[in-house]
Amino acid sequence: MNAPLGRLADSLTLPQPYLLFLGDTTEAGYAKTAFGLADWAADRCVGEWSAPGCTVSTGLPRLSPADARAAGARSLVIGVANQGGVIGDTWVAVLVDAMEAGLDIVSGLHTRLTSVPALVEAARRTGRRLIDVRTPPPTIPIGNGRKRSGKRLLTVGTDCALGKKYTALALHRAFRERGIDADFRATGQTGIMIAGGGVPMDAVVSDFEAGAAEMLSPDAPDDHWDLIEGQGSIFNPAYAAVSLGLLHGSQPDVFVVCHDPTRKVILGMENFALPSIEEVIDLTVRLGSRTNPAIRCGGVSLNTSSFDADGAEALMAAERDRLGLPVADPIRGGPGFAALVDAILA
């Protein structure tokens, strides 16, 4: 059954496996989504393809849309963003070709696929779907606050863009490696592509924000964990509404605070100091206890990418002593990260 053009399906699931599309990109920085998919969803990516002029590669096999379809691919994912988030002219012919080969098109760009007439015409003609992951599903209920079964973890942050998605993904991988039944629940466009579904929480109408979060992590077996990708920060003057609706609706048992020790002010807002980790813990417990009185902080995920190995370990040790909590950098892993996982499961 096909979803309406341009919408995630009611089931919140994307057609997988994927063929990754790299556009005509010449700088790896613009292909972050493709690299994220190759890192976290390689088992669901059959290969990569590009438009003329492209010079970057994820290392996956190069497959034409027809070959990818023959290898089982069900959609082509636009894995690059150029400046302005537009759909490049040289891309359109490739995307039409992909639809003719039987692939749906998945995009997280600002420009909607459905705003490009040639793509809409090709989708109608071929019966393929144009799926914008920035568009929320059509049927989101108002939140009801009912306690759901199963366990939930939410990554929160001192600000935007400092590792909440990465932390939830790394915890998901670690949980699975320990044999724990767990799902990564995605709330942003890249996460949704990696998970193959989710809800773009920042695009949901405010009245439905908590309801969307409730929908994202439904009732589950008692020993099942949902590892939920956080958004924004309850201290961010622009985005706190998203963060609070997600916190209330997620009703997490455990949260992990994500922080970048080099960041001193809110991204793009020089007059707003970054909150301390302690402030984030305190306010998250206070607000989160409204829908889960047992909420607790499992530890801290520190982005130490600006430090060398010794510096990072010294910083994390100092933070452990200061906060009395596990502190780890999931990118570095190691015993510190294992201790964080232990504390979450304790």
Next chain:
Amino acid sequence: MNAPLGRLADSLTLPQPYLLFLGDTTEAGYAKTAFGLADWAADRCVGEWSAPGCTVSTGLPRLSPADARAAGARSLVIGVANQGGVIGDTWVAVLVDAMEAGLDIVSGLHTRLTSVPALVEAARRTGRRLIDVRTPPPTIPIGNGRKRSGKRLLTVGTDCALGKKYTALALHRAFRERGIDADFRATGQTGIMIAGGGVPMDAVVSDFEAGAAEMLSPDAPDDHWDLIEGQGSIFNPAYAAVSLGLLHGSQPDVFVVCHDPTRKVILGMENFALPSIEEVIDLTVRLGSRTNPAIRCGGVSLNTSSFDADGAEALMAAERDRLGLPVADPIRGGPGFAALVDAILA
């Protein structure tokens, strides 16, 4: 310049004066919007009109759409809601007639005006607008947290639907009576119709919630007050996202807590106790200080409609003693309400 069909104009303003439309209503309870407009915007209502079978009246003169247009009316406002919020079959002919007489149509019903083909056709033919006040304006910026000039008050609450709009309107009237330059800033559909403009905050996409609140109360002279209608409650598990975005973006200098002493649980959520007034004050100061460190509680607006005069006065006196703050019922007015206004202005 006409706004697109079905949207508030960029300027957030509705065409006034109004002709109130009462549909075929036979119970006053369904005509709350019309009565609210007659109470709070009588100077901008030229009269009322109805469909066959209507038995209620606001007391305004009965005028046909043509006569209303001749008297200066610029729009017909649907001032009633029937069960389901639909547009009654008998109404359509009246609404078409009103457009032919030169009136735009304004509605806050769940059913969009633009979903009724006969109305869309008549709007195209006559060049009139179909304005759904539940639809936010098209151009809302992301919040920036910048401190704006002028003074702001926000009504907040222990829950939904217990007097936040009424309190802001009563304060607006009191401020104007004292010669203070003030605007009522509407955030819900009835308030928007009364004010002649505003932003339906619960319909704004979450990422833009704080930005919408910033847009609603722009820079103003230093001695000007914006009296902002609150929405929901930061303690409401379904709607707190709306409330927090509105609080951050409004950056109020003063807030007034609205409370109904007979309500013990959140409306429609029996497992959620109503927060205390003190809890609302404490958390509002904590969250609101993010965008206005000088935020303070001006007092409490108590809905005492279930009490007789003596009982209400005794309750308010006890609450004043307990909280050490002005406590008043704006519907009862009197010296208690004057003291609340004094405290806000102090």
